[in-house]
Structures are given as C-alpha cells and as structure tokens.
Amino acid sequence: MSTFTLSDPGQGGGFTKEEHVGHLCLFVEPQAEETAKYSGEGTQTAARCTYAVCITCNLVLEDLLVFGEALAPRLIGQGELVTGTLQLGKARPPRSAPYVLDVATNDERTRVQQFLGKYAARLPSGKIVIETPAVEEEE
C-alpha cells in the first residue's frame, strides 16, 4: 500500500472569471499558448499559467489556461508573477465586455507579498510552488 490517496475529478471548477470580478488575482509564470478558437476557426493566444490565484478568495489553481483577448496578452511576457485586480472592461457591441487586469495598488501588492510569504516557495530549479491555503469549505 502506498501512502497516496487518489481522488475522483471534481465538478468542472477551474477559474470562472465572473466569480472574481473586483478580486485581487495573481497569475504565475504566464506563457503564450496557441489554442483553437471555440468557433473552430483559427487559433487564439491564451496564457498558460502554472498557478492562478485569487487572493481575495484564497483560491489556488494549478496549471491553468487563461483565455481572453484582452486578458491573456496582459499576462504574457510581464514576468513570472503578474498581479492585479480582475475587472470587466467596456463592451463594444457585438462583442461582450472583455476581462482586464487593473494595476494593483501598493496595499494590494503588500497583500500579495504576504500571501506569497505564507504559501509560496521557490524550488532549487527556480520554479515557484504555491500551497493551497486551508480554508473553510463553502457549500
């Protein structure tokens, strides 16, 4: 017997952007990744993140693909830790409102640094790992 416990997949989950509007978010090591468009025509650039964190919700998600024509380019190439407040931009009909990331205030940056100080570590390889904070399960 091994000491590992196996679990079944959860129900969907992932990072649902509309649930985090106005929240302080952190995207770790965003890299450009070409993905097929939902329409099936052509590709779009998404941001592959080793972690996506909502500091406000204490939510840590691993290996996440972040979509959004406005959002993804704001993450890619900015550095290994991109932080900001998720906001809904102005809609330009017929297109729906895009998600954007507002620049974090100094207070928010301090909150992110405190979170990282508690839950993040850098491996000898340089890779950043983030532990999921223990939080009360929400029903």
Ligand SMILES: [Zn+2]
């Ligand atoms: Zn949130």
